[in-house]
Amino acid sequence: MFSGKSCELIRRIRRYQLSDFKCILIRYAKDARFTAEEVTTHNGKTFPAVLALNLNDIYQTVQEYEVIGIDEGQFFPDIVEFCKDLLSKQKIIVVAGLDGTYERTPFGEILNLVPLAKTVDKLSAICMSCGKKASFTRRRTKSEEVEVIGGIDKYMAVCRECYKLRFLKKSSPFKNMELCHSNGARSPMVERRTLFTN
Numbered sequence: 001m002f003s004g005k006s007c008e009l010i011r012r013i014r015r016y017q018l019s020d021f022k023c024i025l026i027r028y029a030k031d032a033r034f035t036a037e038e039v040t041t042h043n044g045k046t047f048p049a050v051l052a053l054n055l056n057d058i059y060q061t062v063q064e065y066e067v068i069g070i071d072e073g074q075f076f077p078d079i080v081e082f083c084k085d086l087l088s089k090q091k092i093i094v095v096a097g098l099d100g101t102y103e104r105t106p107f108g109e110i111l112n113l114v115p116l117a118k119t120v121d122k123l124s125a126i127c128m129s130c131g132k133k134a135s136f137t138r139r140r141t142k143s144e145e146v147e148v149i150g151g152i153d154k155y156m157a158v159c160r161e162c163y164k165l166r167f168l169k170k171s172s173p174f175k176n177m178e179l180c181h182s183n184g185a186r187s188p189m190v191e192r193r194t195l196f197t198n
Helices: 005-018 055-062 079-088 110-116 160-164 188-195
Strands: 023-028 038-040 046-048 050-052 067-070 092-095 136-139 155-158
Touching: 005 023, 005 067, 005 092, 023 055, 050 055, 055 079, 079 092, 079 110, 136 160, 155 160
Parallel strands: 023 050, 023 067, 067 092
Antiparallel strands: 038 046, 136 155
16 A cells, blocks of 8 residues: 555556547445545545446446556456456556555455556555555554555555564554664664654
8 A cells, every 4th residue: 555556547547548548447436535436546636437346337338448447456356357358358457456465465356467467567655664665554453354445544554574563553653663673773764754753
């Protein structure tokens, strides 16, 4: 999370629009964090979207489009068959989604798309604890359900070292910054951040 997946998806769809491709963006219907008929990024960028719980529910709708964007692809159980079918019809598909859960296990069917993909770009966030490259997500809530939709209120991006820390405070991502690394060393980013604390 917080790596810019939705921003990148919107950027790519807009590029196709500039080349006069007919584009549609699909958003997961249970994601009620933002307005109903658009994808909204963490930094406020928006793009019109149609909602779906299952992609096959809007199968007929997407037939008239050349480019199909799918946001939060990990939540769609039918994404692999949907994409296979549309690829066989020469459609261009751009999917943004998480490949792993907060427990670092495969998320939904998203990894089963990799063999079908022309390219795969794995984006990383910045660790909200120490400032290093973050490839993992740590949940701030006690819920153990896999599908818990939320933003910074429920999740934080973390590096491998900070993911392992059991004492990392969920309430504030910048607490205990000097303890972020298992070898006890402070990173230069931590020292820079410390200069700006009260």
